[in-house]
Structure formats: structure tokens, C-alpha cells
Amino acid sequence: MSPAAKTYYPYLDKLRVFLTCLVIFHHTAVAFGASGGWYYKSSDLWSGWSQGLMSLVMGIDQSYFMALFFFISAWLMPASFERKGAGAFVRDRLVRLGIPLLIFIFLLNPALVGIIRFYKGVPVDWVQVFLHNHYPGPMWFVLTLLVFELLYVAYRRCRKTVPDVSATAALPSVRDIVAFMLVMGLTAFAVRLACPVGKNWFGLQFGFFPLYVGMFLAGVAAVRNGWLERMRVRNAAGWFVLALVAIVAFAAFYFANHTSGDLLPGGWNRMAFAYAMWEPILCVGFSYFLLAAFKRWGNEADRFFRALAADSYMTYVLHPFFVVGATFLAQCRGMGPWVGAAFVCVAAIVTGFGAAHLIRRIPAVRRWGW
Numbered sequence: 001m002s003p004a005a006k007t008y009y010p011y012l013d014k015l016r017v018f019l020t021c022l023v024i025f026h027h028t029a030v031a032f033g034a035s036g037g038w039y040y041k042s043s044d045l046w047s048g049w050s051q052g053l054m055s056l057v058m059g060i061d062q063s064y065f066m067a068l069f070f071f072i073s074a075w076l077m078p079a080s081f082e083r084k085g086a087g088a089f090v091r092d093r094l095v096r097l098g099i100p101l102l103i104f105i106f107l108l109n110p111a112l113v114g115i116i117r118f119y120k121g122v123p124v125d126w127v128q129v130f131l132h133n134h135y136p137g138p139m140w141f142v143l144t145l146l147v148f149e150l151l152y153v154a155y156r157r158c159r160k161t162v163p164d165v166s167a168t169a170a171l172p173s174v175r176d177i178v179a180f181m182l183v184m185g186l187t188a189f190a191v192r193l194a195c196p197v198g199k200n201w202f203g204l205q206f207g208f209f210p211l212y213v214g215m216f217l218a219g220v221a222a223v224r225n226g227w228l229e230r231m232r233v234r235n236a237a238g239w240f241v242l243a244l245v246a247i248v249a250f251a252a253f254y255f256a257n258h259t260s261g262d263l264l265p266g267g268w269n270r271m272a273f274a275y276a277m278w279e280p281i282l283c284v285g286f287s288y289f290l291l292a293a294f295k296r297w298g299n300e301a302d303r304f305f306r307a308l309a310a311d312s313y314m315t316y317v318l319h320p321f322f323v324v325g326a327t328f329l330a331q332c333r334g335m336g337p338w339v340g341a342a343f344v345c346v347a348a349i350v351t352g353f354g355a356a357h358l359i360r361r362i363p364a365v366r367r368w369g370w
Contacts, residue, residue, distance in 0.1 A: 007079075010301045011294040012072060013309035018294075019065055020312040021349050023138070024319050026061050028345040031327050032337045034058045037198075039137070040116050040324045046337045056251060059275075062208070063282035066141060067215040071287060073145055074219025075228065077152060086153050096369040097146040100317050104139045106130075112137075112320055119328055137320060140203040148216050169225035171235060177284060184214045185277035192266030192276060199265075207266060211283050233296050236288040243285025250278045307357070314356035314370055322348040322355070 030036035033045030034054035046054055081089045107130075114129040136143050172180075187210040195206040222228055253274055254264075263271035326347040330340035360366050 008301070009299070010305070011299040012076075014298040014302075014305050015068075015290060015294045016072065016312050017305060017308045018290075019069055020316055020319075022061060022065050023316060024323060024348050024352065025345050026058060026065070027138070027319070027323050028327075028341050028348065029054050029058055031323060031344065032341040036062075038323075039112060039320055040119075040327055042327055042331050042337065042340060044331070044335075044337055044340065050337070056247075060247060060282060060286075063211075063279040064286040066208075067211045067283050068287045068290065069141065070145065070148070070212050071215040071219040071222070074148070074152075074216045075222050077149060078220065078223050081153070081156065086157055090150065090153055092369070093146060093149050097142050097149075099368070100370055101136065101139050101142045101146065104142075104317060105134050105136055108317075108321075109133055109135055109137050112324065115321075116324065136203040139317065140205075141316075144204065144209075144212065148213075152220070169227075171227055171230060177239065180214065180218070181277075181280040181284060184210050184280040184283070187214075188279065189266075189273050189276035192272060193268065196266030196272075197264065211279060214280075215283065215287070228291065228295070231288070231292050231295065233289070233292045236285075236292040239285040240289035241285075243282045243289075246278055246281045246285070250274065308353060311353050311356040311360055314360055314365075315352045317370075318355060318359075319348060319352045322352045326351075 026036075027038055030038040031040060032042050032054075033047065033051050035058050045051070080092075084092060110130045110133040113133045114124050114126055117124045117129070188207065191210060192207045197205060197207040199205065199207065254271070257271060263269045264275045266272050323344060326344040327340070329347075330343050335343060360370065
């Protein structure tokens with residue numbers, strides 16, 4: 001297959017929808033007490049084993065879902081670059097990614113901060129709110145993807161020649177995959193000595209970036225070597241089982257070794273090392289299996305999911321408003337954390353995709369790929 005060929009992949013549409021819903025689920029869980037940071041947390045949070053269980057689920061999600069987004073984006077990128085050329089590709093990226101990013105940083109993020117303050121009964125100086133609070137929030141992903149793709153353009157301009165695409169290259173060997181896991185884990189451990197998990201600069205948590213960079217590069221390599229065309233569930237099953245075993249093993253290790261202090265985010269200690277080495281195992285196992293499973297059982301064209309996939313980017317941009325708004329409502333209705341989280345997750349997914357679909361009926365929004 002030529003890298004410039006424009007081909008529709010139904011299973012990638014469905015996987016993107018799934019990952020977008022997973023992002024909403026992730027932020028909903030954080031809003032009800034799971035580990036992580038979010039705009040607004042309910043007054044009725046999980047505690048004890050419930051909080052521990054959902055924090056483990058958040059750790060599992062974190063290990064792969066955003067990295068898999070980077071892999072898919074990288075896999076789709078070279079064909080777009082070849083079709084459009086460097087100049088048009090950069091303009092397209094700046095419009096599709098850059099403009100929504102700026103709108104979120106300078107308008108939507110301050111608006112959401114002001115809404116939350118108003119709900120809490122805190123006096124709101126809207127001028128000051130909009131003059132400050134300029135952060136990307138969950139749009140850190142869009143910012144990072146834009147940087148990655150511009151670096152790819154710079155690389156291609158320096159290289160000049162079109163990379164070869166192999167239709168016969170083998171899938172990554174066991175040795176290749178294990179080497180990837182080791183390099184990613186050791187790099188993450190080293191990075192987290194200076195940038196532990198939870199520490200961010202302008203919304204960017206560099207402690208997670210080794211896997212983001214690694215999976216983005218893996219996506220580019222997958223195009224050149226035709227990996228997605230040849231991967232099968234049987235290729236991924238063993239790695240998925242390994243990931244499931246790793247979850248149980250890490251949970252047991254954590255409860256046997258954790259202390260009163262939180263050592264997982266980073267530092268020269270066995271907990272941080274185990275966490276850093278655990279994440280790539282899950283990333284490979286879940287990402288490989290999801291790609292193969294969606295290809296095997298979700299590769300039939302479906303107008304409904306194609307529409308949802310087209311709306312998924314706008315849903316991602318707007319979902320903080322719907323998660324926060326539904327959390328307000330759940331709190332007002334006196335819902336407990338389990339019922340409230342279920343309500344917020346479903347409500348945010350339905351209203352988020354619904355609003356995105358309506359907004360994307362505006363011709364300019366659809367034309368600019370938002």
C-alpha cells in the first residue's frame with residue numbers, strides 16, 4: 001500500500017470512539033476520588049478499597065490510552081503528509097489542531113474555571129478570570145501532537161526522500177517488543193527522577209512522555225513496515241495475557257511494599273522503578289490487543305460509528321464542560337460516588353457527542369476538520 005493512499009479504516013474509527021469514551025470515563029473517575037487531577041471533584045468521593053480499586057483502574061488506563069492515541073495519529077500522519085505536501089500539511093495541522101488549542105487555552109479553560117467558582121459560591125471577577133487561567137487542560141494532548149507532527153515535517157524536509165513502505169516486513173519479534181518495554185520503562189524511571197508523575201509544566205507531565213514518544217515513533221514505523229495490515233488477534237493475545245498478569249502482580253507488589261509516603265510518582269526507590277517498568281507492559285499488551293481485536297471484529301463500515309468518529313475530536317475538546325456539569329447535577333441530586341460516577345460518565349458521553357454533532361453541522365467547523 002502506498003503511504004499516500006487515502007483509505008478508510010472502520011476499525012480505527014471505532015477504536016477512536018472507544019478511546020474518547022475512555023477519556024471521559026477516566027476524568028469522571030478522578031472527579032469521584034480516583035487518583036489524578038481534575039477541574040472539579042464531587043463532595044462525595046470514593047474511599048478505602050473503592051478508591052484504591054479505581055485508582056488502579058486509572059493507572060491501567062494511563063498506561064496505554066493516550067499513548068495509543070499517539071500511535072494512531074502517527075500511523076495516519078504519513079499518508080496525509082504525502083497527499084498534501086509539507087506546506088499544506090503544516091497549514092492543515094495549524095488549523096485543525098492549533099486554532100482549537102488556542103480557543104481552549106484563552107477562552108474555554110478560563111470560562112470553565114469561572115463557572116466552577118460561580119457554582120461554589122465564590123465571587124467571580126470575569127475579567128480577571130479571562131486574563132489568567134490560560135492552561136491547556138486536557139488539550140495538552142493536542143499541543144503535544146502538534147509539536148510531534150511539526151517535528152516529523154522537519155525530519156521529512158531534511159531527509160528529502162520518501163521513506164520506503166515494505167509489504168513483506170515481519171511483525172516486531174518478541175525480542176523487539178521486550179527491548180521496547182525495557183527502554184521505555186528505564187527511560188521513564190530516569191525522567192521521573194527529575195519530573196515525577198504529577199509534576200507538570202503548562203499541563204505537560206513529562207514523566208509520562210517516554211511512552212508517548214515511543215508509541216508515536218512506533219506508529220510511524222508501523223506504516224513503513226505494514227504492521228497493522230498483518231497483525232492478528234493471535235499475535236496480540238500473549239502480550240495481553242502478560243499485561244493482565246502484570247496488573248495482578250503489581251497490585252500484590254504495591255500492597256506488600258507501599259508505605260505511608262507515595263513513592264510511585266518517581267525517585268530512587270523500588271516502587272517508582274516497578275511502576276515505570278509496569279506501564280510499558282500494559283501499554284504494549286492493551287494497545288496491541290485493542291488494535292488487533294477492533295480490526296478483527298470491528299472492521300465493517302458503519303455509518304453510525306463513522307459519524308461518531310468524525311465527532312470525537314470536538315467531543316474531546318468539549319468534554320470537560322459536560323463532565324463538570326454532570327458532576328454538579330449528581331452532587332445536587334445527592335448521588336453516591338458509584339451511582340454518581342455512572343451517571344456522569346453516561347451523561348457526559350451522550351451530551352458530549354450530541355453537542356459535538358450539532359456544532360459540527362456548522363459548515364466552517366466541518367470544513368476545518370474540527
